Amino acid sequence: MTTAAAPLEYKVTARAVHGDVAEVTAAQAVVPIDAGWATPSTGAPGPADLLGSAFAACMLKNLARSGALLGFEYDDAHLEVVLHRQDAPPKFTHIEYALRISTDEPERRVELVHTNLRKFGTVYNTLAAVCEVHGTVTAVRRTQKKT
Known part of the structure; x- marks a missing residue:
């Protein structure tokens, strides 16, 4: 047992x-x-900013996890997260993200990483249980970055 x-x-x-x-x-x-x-405003993050930051941190930490577990090689990643909220009743209705990864990995491996980000992210899954979450993962080829 x-x-x-x-x-x-x-x-x-x-x-x-x-x-x-x-x-x-x-x-x-x-x-x-x-x-x-x-x-x-104090200029400091408010609750919505912190929730978006937690989502972003989850995605990036899970990307690092995927890199280690899957041998997925990348140089860096840039993530933009947009949270949409309504006033009545007050809640977030959906979250959008766009993740750009500097990598030369094949597209099928990039999609595998995206699947893992959606499947194994604790904050991602918690938020996806209460609102729509969708986004994209795009590979920026290392050769494209040099131009």
């Missing part, structure tokens, strides 16, 4: 001083956040 591993836990703490600063501590990083209401 096998036993399942205990689920991982992630602890995030946050603090706000009324009318002043707000910050989140995650892992070893302190991130200033915009947690004000009806106040001028």
Whole structure:
């Protein structure tokens, strides 16, 4: 009989001083956040920005995982994520992404990586369970980058 591993836990703490600063501590990083209401923007990321950032971090971390597990070689990656929200009721309706990977891998391997990003991303799958998530992965050939 096998036993399942205990689920991982992630602890995030946050603090706000009324009318002043707000910050989140995650892992070893302190991130200033915009947690004000009806106040001028602080320029720091707000909740929607942080959700989009978590999605992007998930995709890039999973790309690194795919690189290691599949032997997928790439130089760098650029990801753009757009979250669409509605006001009533307040929720995100869909998420779009465009990932550009600098690689000379064949197109079928690029598609395999895209499949893995959709299949094994924790944040990706969590968000896909509550709203539509779709996007593209495009290979930018290394020879094209040099021109």
